[in-house]
Amino acid sequence: MSEDGFLSKVLGKANLNRRSFLKWSAAIGGSNVLVGGIPEGFKHAVPLAYAEEKGRWIPASCWSDCGSKGFNKAYVVNGLPVRQGTDDTIKDKPNRPQLRACAKGRSQRNHLLSASRLKYPMKRKHWEPGGGNKELRGKDEWVRISWDEALDLMAKEMLRIKEKHGNKAFLCVRPGEPTERLMSEFGGYVNGWGEHSGGTYSAAWHMGWGIPFSELENDRLDLENTELFVLWASNPAWSRLGMPMYDMSRYKKNGAKVIVVDPYYSATAQAVADEWIPCRPATDTAMLLGMAYVLINEDDPQNDPLIDWDFLNKYTVGFDKDHMPKGADPKDNFMDYVLGTYDGQPKTPQWASEICGTPPEQIRYLARRIATTNKVSFRMSPAPARVHNADSLPQVVMTLGAMTGHMGKRGEMFGHDWGHSFLAEGYPLLTGGWMLTPTSYVNGKKFENPLASGFKGYFGAFWRTDRFEDEDVWLINYNELWHALNVGEYTAGKNKKRKVDVKMIYHVYNNKMNQFPGTMECIDVHRKVDFVVTQNLFLNPTAQYSDLVLPVQSHWERYGYVRMGYRNQLLWTSQVMKPYFESQSDSWISREVGKRLGLDPDEIIHCSFKQNVFDHVANCKVIKDDASGYEPLVTITNQDMKEFGFEGKPQKGRISVKEFKEKGIYHIERKKGDQFEHIPYKAFIDNPEKNPRNTPSGKFEIHCQSYADYITGCGWDEKSPLAEYVPPLEGYESTFKDWKNKIKGEYPLQQYDLHVLRRVHSTLDNTPWLQEAFLQSFWMNPIDAEKRGILDRDTILIRSKYGKVLRNVTITQLIMPGVVAIGQGAWVNIDEETGIDRGGCSNVLHGSVSTGQGHMGLNSCNVQIEKWKGEPLKYDHQLPPLVPIKEA
């Protein structure tokens, strides 16, 4: 390549320093250099490498639990990922779009090649068997130890605890399959239960409407038929970034109108909303009831038809006293509740407005607009359902859908947009792989936690509260978990409290200290128990308060990961780089701990990780062309098995295993109205007698006794079969000490959580590129700020009943007065002197409290805010990375 060549002219005189990158320490040097994962002097190696073909592209995983999925790949030169890319395996078009990654996925190499990753097993300096000085958890020093020492001491302590206290002394909350297998083989463990993402929707839809998770939405091509979208607290620009937001923009460009209902003028509202209607958090049920009142009150079948009575009479029970389910009190009908016939309080728009902050005229307008527009898709995110006592919310949503008849038809839907790509749009067209666990074993031995007997997997505990009092069921609801462990007693079903005494907490694949409500109580619990172990990539909050920390490999360092994308993509990403320093896989750790516990490791993990990946690949299915069933996706020959080195049976599919591994993604093309169209309930709407709902009445249950019984059975609240407005714990009303005269109380502001683009829950929070791109924010309206003498970027103190947090405020018009918002997932960082969190963790402000169906109530929180008079807080991108252990 000559000096005068094109590349030289473009690139300038680059310092071509061809060092070897096989040693991590060479690649990860000082603070600035490690950020890009590649020394400055090698800047132009990438384009040169293209020209000289020195590296190769490897499909790379982005495994975070965000509301979306994108495809990433890494360009690897000498074992080091030096650049990333996204899906270019196909030509991009709406019927088969490229699965483009987002800023988070594209920052993975900056995330993983980091000085703040865990490199070695570490022990807390002042730990001893039994705990030693437990008060020092969270502030102790770390000592590097060998794997043997770590595993030996862990097993020894586990055996001691088991002998003295039994298996009910072990707490592992959703640790992922490798650890579930270990702990089940060891005799069992206490786990948690509850709904994280879906709020009150999951039980409500299951019981009232008889619909499984994966069938809530119309497919993305069918939504091209929609004329009016009502996006209620739905912000796909942040929460479903990628294909769903791209689709929303497409629908808008094709002529659909969009109304956004949200306390915040969100990025989605900014981009696509024709109208934005603010509504206070935790008050949505009231506003929806106000809308229902308008329709009931103003409906005139002759001159002003607003209600689809045919739909109600044919497909639902419980709307009015003449259409009740068998055995129900005719007074318990929705219409009379809304009209206030028996409780004396008509749920008028004026009544609703006092609660939700939306003018009554606008409530009336929205109701009538929905009722009189032909093809309406009402899509609510689960956020309003993540509110204490919001059990009636989904019932009102469903009822409004039935009243307006916008269900089970092309271009029409009333429901919520589910939070995972593999559950969006309807039944999958491609299946395979694993989700939400480090790995799952296709052909492994069937196992069960002896302390959760009869429950299978994550969804097993749902809707079975009748079993919670059984002696072999030890499941604690996520929301009361930390409080329960603090006081030694949890709710085990209706009217039943059970004593619990956990001695060891084993954190795997989670950050529950940060992400469950009640972080302050959680810290107290962590300073009480005998032994805390965390297995993770980083020294995250749970790790910081542990005795023993074990470094794990990411999906970039393991053989592969098979994972569903949306309905019509399947991903198989591969190993990008060698395991980071001494990190190991969760499966290896489970086997090694198991050995030392006297168990047979082959009973825990039966095969190699690589073999398991191939088992998954062989198991991948694609829908048949006539939609009648599924068939194998991947063609595997005996030659393939020999070359790759795995066992199995040859099979015929649509793509060779070689090509699938190389490309990393398989797409299915669709056409609007094709055989894969998915319209929820369409079969029921077309023929309700032949295709009844999976409910006791066979219809949509606006009055739902089984739902009421379930919630009452959970043990916290009594629920009527009707949708009723219950002022939530820490909603709007609770900001007043005198509601009638509107005198504010001790915590006068409403706080709620936003999912922000700089991280996925608490993952990726420590990624410099993302810290720079997305400010760590706390949003407050100027009206509220002015009252308190607060200016933009001031450090403020946020106080709730449960804890205190410092933030630098962003004063913005974009949020409703009286409402403040925080990006959820920031890592807690308690200042030991003051007890104040400097990290911005929203769960410091939330209490460990369960209501209703034991769902997360994270959007119901009351706070007071004042200007901080102490040392101003630095923004986190100004702080050095959190390095777990200083190299000698």
Place this chain on the structure above:
Amino acid sequence: MAKQLAFYFDASTCIDCKTCQIACKDKNNNPLGLNYRRVVNYGAGSWIPDAVHKELFIPTNFFAYNVSSACMHCEEPICVEVCPTGAMHKRDDGIVLVDDSKCVGCRLCQQACPYGAPQYNEAKGVMTKCDLCADLLEIGQETACVASCPQRALEVGELADLRKKYGSINAIEPLPKAIYTKPSIVITPHPRSQYSGKGTGKILNPMEV
């Protein structure tokens, strides 16, 4: 041979997700504090007490949209004009580039450019900027930002072709007016975009830019 390569940007679909910013940063291995491409969120709005329901505040005159910009590879690049060493130069295909070997890091281009495109790299002691991923274009690939955008809001092409396809708007707030340097860009405005010089809003994310 191209005459004037240019970006196309669709402000009606950009959501400030900063994927373009990260993709560019990744491809160029830029350090913290240096991003060739940045996204600005621009808008306004206020809360006025309702005339009838005096306890309620009504959102009034709200609008907001985003502008993603890197370098405009201007037809009359002022950065080239002011450069004392000739390091900053414009190629025949319209791309404006820094010749590292000539740049002395005086930063006059940075002061002159109304778009903030040339940025000083402290470690290297020279100016750096978006080079339209000339090396990728050379081997038939798209620029990092264009290929990355999940909203498909960016394109690269011949300026004349982009104008035929999308029109000739080349300045919306908060970008400066086009008369200064004749930026080679075509923009599809957001429904509430404001023409440069006629803005009533402000940059809402100043610390991120």
